[in-house]
Amino acid sequence: MYTKQHTIKAPVTVEGVGIHTGAISKMVFLPAEENHGYKFQRVDIEGQPIVDCDVDNVVDVSRGTTIEQDGARVNTVEHVLAALVGLQIDNVLIQIDGPEPPIMEGSSIKFVEALMEVGIEEQSMLRNFFEVPEGVFYKEDDRKVEIAALPLNDYRLTVMVDYNSPVLGSQHAALNNIEDFASEIASSRTFCFLHEVEALRKANLIKGGNFNNAIVVVDQVVNQETLDELAELFELPSVEVAEEGILNNVELRHPNEPARHKLLDMVGDLALVGRPIKGQILAARPGHAANVAFARKLKSLMLKSARKNVPTFDPQQQAVYDINQIEELLPHRYPFRLVDKITEITDKYVIGVKNVTINEEFFMGHFPSNPVMPGVLQIEAMGQTGGILVLNSVDNPSNYWTYFVGVEECKFRKMVVPGDTLVIKCELLMPIRRGIAKMKGQAFVGDKLVTEAIMTASLVKKDNNA
Known part of the structure; x- marks a missing residue:
């Protein structure tokens, strides 16, 4: 892991449609000074307000993580933040002219490629790590979610997912070295089940979703009438189901791509703690709501640990220099x-x-x-x-x-x-x-x-x- 802070060498722009809002947006990554952190700037709003990437600013976790500050909102930030954390970039200003970052092809890889194209620059100050001081545990019994953070002089994540689905089954993914994020995790795409598509549409979500930016898992028998309806919904000539149960014959990039994407989401959501983390993260069945709740727990411990580091004065203590x-x-x-x-x-x-x-x-x-x-x-x-x-x-x-x-x-x-x-x-x-x-x-x-x-x-x- 880098010991010093990093930013990017030059501005770089990406553009595309937001998966949930369906709005086209242009997003510009800009170099930032030391201790700046991650911030979005809504340049399409009067006054161009800044939104700090902080867990305290999270306002929605339905199918993505949304942050808001001073009336300015940015939807679905996790893939962008995961790219920054995965490349160990500490300081960047992200200007965006719409409500949601572009989904690109459903992963972080296009952001990673854009950032690597302009290059990463070392800065002078040391990184301000949050070193997990003790075991931290989170549990949701109803959804069988469990997340733990353990002390470690590194940043490692292991994720297990089990959707009780004959298509996906139980999957695991691990990131043992943050430097492997770009090659092993960043290209893993977002996914949903076929039975969720209609509900998401009714919830006014996935307006920009299509088979080019998401994997749709078919875990039930689908007749031709349903396929024709899906083709009309996504404005396609036809829709098919692949043998492995992935809609429209989309080929997986990894056998455990869904688990890797859940790990990617967790990297992005935990960026909202506000400091680079040193610790071992273990997660079973994580999602945005659980990730954000766990990030809040980590931040609370981080602030508590900072207060514990307040120097104390004992009048009877012998001076090093009198x-x-x-x-x-x-x-x-x-x-x-x-x-x-x-x-x-x-x-x-x-x-x-x-x-x-x-x-x-x-x-x-x-x-x-x-x-x-x-x-x-x-x-x-x-x-x-x-x-x-x-x-x-x-x-x-x-x-x-x-x-x-x-x-x-x-x-x-x-x-x-x-x-x-x-x-x-x-x-x-x-x-x-x-x-x-x-x-x-x-x-x-x-x-x-x-x-x-x-x-x-x-x-x-x-x-x-x-």
Whole structure:
């Protein structure tokens, strides 16, 4: 699996009919910056609203997964998202001029081919994996659905389907290496049973469905009259039933193509968790409703795990660097010394502590009747803590200066007041190269995130001859 984030090298366009809406749409994949994720943009709607690919935005799971945000809706997103996950693309903006992505020929392969044609580009930041920390289980007794996620330092999926059908029987499909998605899974087409076609039509679905973009499984005896009706329904000269029970003699691409397509759907639906996953996924009889319910369960655990990663402060914990040792590392002096101790440091992150008291000099002029720590000084405290992390990466750190050269995505979420203890965590987002370090800084009071930002620092060797 890739360790760094990726986008595409250039825009690429696909066009076609949506399987359920029957609407023709043009869809353009655009490169996106780091940490952008997957987003659709309805360019045919006033204001061109953005729809984040997030499980919280799912509004319908009838024969496909539909997302909606701020009144803008995108139907049947799973095949597009599966292609992106399967190619390990992290950041892309998908502009679409209609309500539904084109079904193409019923799988993800045309999206995969288009994306591979323009190429995939590595970005600087590390991928923010959600590593399944423990067994996660989902069950629907009435439909005999079972899904589990188990810890694994990789992304693997195994799917079993059993439709109690003499045509399909029980099928299994597995994806043991995400790099095999394009060759083993992406071309597997969507399918339905013949007895479902009429019901889907009555539900105002599959308006764009035909034998070129879906497999229709015949699991009952069909007379010529029914075949003639189907031919008229799909505007074809004639319709036949193949020996293996597939309507109109459509040849399967794999003996277990339906199971592989169910796996494809699950890859796309689980993309809505919002982060690339590391874990073993095992699923029996999955469908969009179950996939989305399981994705919600994973996201809830992901958010819970993130809260568990809030650094804690034990006043009795021995400091890794105390105030005297910090003075040897940093050139800052009163009143701009804003780190009191370092409690933990590795090659990837550092945790520092800043005690905020009413005796701070800045309280004399910053809201003296309502003392609040200036946000810029919270950023400075994070910068100094991050500076120690950067200096810890070199031999003889006293021979270097650390200058912060960029601050992005800064948010102040809660006021910091006298009596608070700021616990600051700075974590590298990529390896330090050529003296440039990019890190995520977060400041907490208790378990509450008060400030966060992405910071870039430059490590410069001192000119001792100056």
